[in-house]
Amino acid sequence: MRWNEAEIEARLAAMAERVAAEYGEAPPALVGIQSGGAWVAEALNARLATAAPLGSLDVSFYRDDFDTRGLKRTVKPSDLPFDVDGAHLLLVDDVLMTGRTIRAAMNELFDYGRPASIRLAVLFDxxxxxxPIRPDICGETLALPPHQRVELRGPAPLVAEVIEIPVKADE
Incomplete structure (x- = not known):
C-alpha cells in the first residue's frame, strides 16, 4: 500500500480542517516529533488559515528503549521557540503505533514547562x-499486522508506504 503526494495532501487538508474547527482563528502551537512528525507539522501549519507557532522535538534521549535501541545516527536538537508554560500544544507525529514515542515527547515537553493542554495529531494511526494514548486528530486509521509499518518519506513531497519488518528468528 502506498500513498502519493496527492493522497497525503488530502489527509493533511482534512487534518487542517479539524484543527480550524476545534481551535478557530487561534491555532495551538504545533510541536512535531523529529523527523516525520516535524515534516507533518510543517505541512499542516502551511495549510492553516493562521500560521501557528511551530517547534520540533527529538525524543531520542527520552525513549524508554534507549538502552536496547541505542542512539539514532542523526540526533537533532529540539527547538521550541515559544514558551511552553500555559500554552495549548498540538503534538504532531507521522505514525502512531505503540504510544511510546508520544510518551517520550510528553516527558520532554514537561522539561520545558507546564503546558495548559497537549493534544495529539497523527497522519497515520x-x-x-x-x-493508553490515542490521537485527537488523525489523517487515516489502519489495521496493520505487527510485521508491517508505515514509513513516511519527505520532507517534500511527503509520500508514504507500508513496509515489511523482518521477523527475528528467535521470535
Whole structure:
C-alpha cells in the first residue's frame, strides 16, 4: 500500500480542517516529533488559515528503549521557540503505533514547562498500542499486522508506504 503526494495532501487538508474547527482563528502551537512528525507539522501549519507557532522535538534521549535501541545516527536538537508554560500544544507525529514515542515527547515537553493542554495529531494511526494514548486528530486509521509499518518519506513531497519488518528468528 502506498500513498502519493496527492493522497497525503488530502489527509493533511482534512487534518487542517479539524484543527480550524476545534481551535478557530487561534491555532495551538504545533510541536512535531523529529523527523516525520516535524515534516507533518510543517505541512499542516502551511495549510492553516493562521500560521501557528511551530517547534520540533527529538525524543531520542527520552525513549524508554534507549538502552536496547541505542542512539539514532542523526540526533537533532529540539527547538521550541515559544514558551511552553500555559500554552495549548498540538503534538504532531507521522505514525502512531505503540504510544511510546508520544510518551517520550510528553516527558520532554514537561522539561520545558507546564503546558495548559497537549493534544495529539497523527497522519497515520496503526494501532499497536502498548500505552493508553490515542490521537485527537488523525489523517487515516489502519489495521496493520505487527510485521508491517508505515514509513513516511519527505520532507517534500511527503509520500508514504507500508513496509515489511523482518521477523527475528528467535521470535
Amino acid at each position: 496503526i494501532g499497536h498500542r502498548e500505552l
